[in-house]
Amino acid sequence: MSSLQEVARRAGVSKATASRALSGAAHVSPAARERVATAASELGYVVSSTASSLVTGRTKNVGVITPFINRWFFAEVLEGIEGALIRAGYDLTLFRLPSEPEQRSRLFHYFLVRKRVDAIVCLGVALTPAEVELIHTLRRPAVGIGGAIPGLPTMSIDDVEATRLATRHLIGLGHRRIVHVGGDLGEQMDFEVHARRLAGFRSAMEEAGLDCEGAFRATTFSVPGGYESALALLADPAIRPTAIVAGCDEIAIGVITAARELGILVPSELSVVGIDDHPYAPMFGLTTVRQVPGEQGEKAAEMVVRALADATDPLEPVASEIPIRLVVRRSTTAPPGVQSVR
Amino acid sequence: MSSLQEVARRAGVSKATASRALSGAAHVSPAARERVATAASELGYVVSSTASSLVTGRTKNVGVITPFINRWFFAEVLEGIEGALIRAGYDLTLFRLPSEPEQRSRLFHYFLVRKRVDAIVCLGVALTPAEVELIHTLRRPAVGIGGAIPGLPTMSIDDVEATRLATRHLIGLGHRRIVHVGGDLGEQMDFEVHARRLAGFRSAMEEAGLDCEGAFRATTFSVPGGYESALALLADPAIRPTAIVAGCDEIAIGVITAARELGILVPSELSVVGIDDHPYAPMFGLTTVRQVPGEQGEKAAEMVVRALADATDPLEPVASEIPIRLVVRRSTTAPPGVQSVR
């Protein structure tokens, strides 16, 4: 528990020189630098981060705000962020976004405003204009993940394009009766992912001249959600679609499970496409639109780190879109009675 | 961005009084307290946590070390910890445990030793005696989750008892040919959960006079792991067991999926028990041994917070075991040809 003072004394130099020697770059003679280094290691000296950040104003700490931790996408992004931050020498302080507005504003003002974090990563959180404003006046680098935030750089996939890709794939195979089982528009997260994925589905359907009437089923973004929804949807052969575009892979897996339970063969009687390329997708042979959340987290973290390192160049408030691509597996084929095109 | 100095000036008192007034308890007249409070709120004053912790030595920050973020158990515990910490006014700094020993020791010495965190929660990390020693000499409260750590208080379930419960349930139903599909002993985590769950299985089998020879299949702790393993295990009717004890619910779900794919009826031809009571368990009608990871995290966090609040009473280094219980659903019944006992 030794202080810089003691290191300096042991090395026979002043606190100032010791500080310069340890922080690397400065005008310090090689001899002095050497003596300080050995003194420090002999004493097991570690700089006090609080003292250091009090004077520099930098905490070497990045705050991450997210509504969920225990969901695949979020946990995966978090891992990506964590890795990139540690690599750059930053700690990660985790905040779960409170749902009550009052708590939320307290989080922003109390925890983020004051010297606790150097920068902010907002994961799956659509900031209000006032919050963006606050971040700007504090001159803290910030980046969003999961959707565009006006005034802030963001990383996300193009959700509209994702379902469009999936839907076009099915249409291309010859499907006409397609249903989208997606997230409930009412209980969606801050970002309008659910609405955007529905929009992509609609766009592809309309582009092919297909009717979207009744072609959307809302459910929760989970395996049981897809399962329940599919049980209801597939029970009646009269209205049964030949293909389903799921809002995410977990829903898709629920759908496949329900289909199997009802004795409906996938893909010969029912094609299913998901979005995500979840680790479980290969096992179900799920055709899906691939995104890599960990990569998004990593890129976002690297952005703030870069901005922190080079204060001269503030982050451009642009919405970057991570490329996605369709991964075709065994869960999709031509509809019954239609010759496979390929 | 106002300082205490300015608040004091505006309230017409000294820095000292202002500090005392804001921190609540002290000998400050109601009038002065009031004036300081309004001055602070008018200026939007927020105390600088770095300055404050420099002098007090407390950071109001708890470090959590974990090897994984994106696994059900870990993410769930993390949520529990986060909630409890925020409620107590603490921040949570997240560290993923590096696998390289050198990085690991750097994490302990550099990040944890020095004023960055007041306390430590080790999630799924078995500390070495040296690490425990270090924590003790630094007098930092610490608690482990996921298994017992000598010298430290820990929260976990009794893993041996968990599989024993599950196995006894099957034996009670009349099963004799039971296989345990569990975690690979080689690639297990720091704690010997896999080995302990296997031990519980063995103990129940032996207690009933059943042979354990070849009754264990190692796989990864995931749905695909259980799926692959079950495909291989169930393919040959000659060796097919009548029941499977899965190392966790995800494995169990993989097993059920594989069984369905092979046309094996669950539970009439194959009973399956899991451990966890994963959110997906009800959908698969999975009989399982219930644990609530979020609760474990919450309790652990509350323990360190309590220790932090009351320094006089250091944490007893005892291993607390969270109660577990069997939740019977539809995936288990008497084996084929045996009359149901119940």
Added chain:
DNA sequence: AGCGCTTTCGCAACCGGTTCCAGCACCACG
């Protein structure tokens, strides 16, 4: 009214670094 006690308040010394600025030694050059 005088005394002692309690409460309230301000001064100043910290906490442990970083960094500005001035001093100093030493070198090269004219």
Added chain:
DNA sequence: CGTGGTGCTGGAACCGGTTGCGAAAGCGCT
């Protein structure tokens, strides 16, 4: 040999709070 410059170094002033200690003020008591 004097002078200007360069490279190291140390003193000291911060950063923004907390807290021990003594002074001052307020109070009840004899």
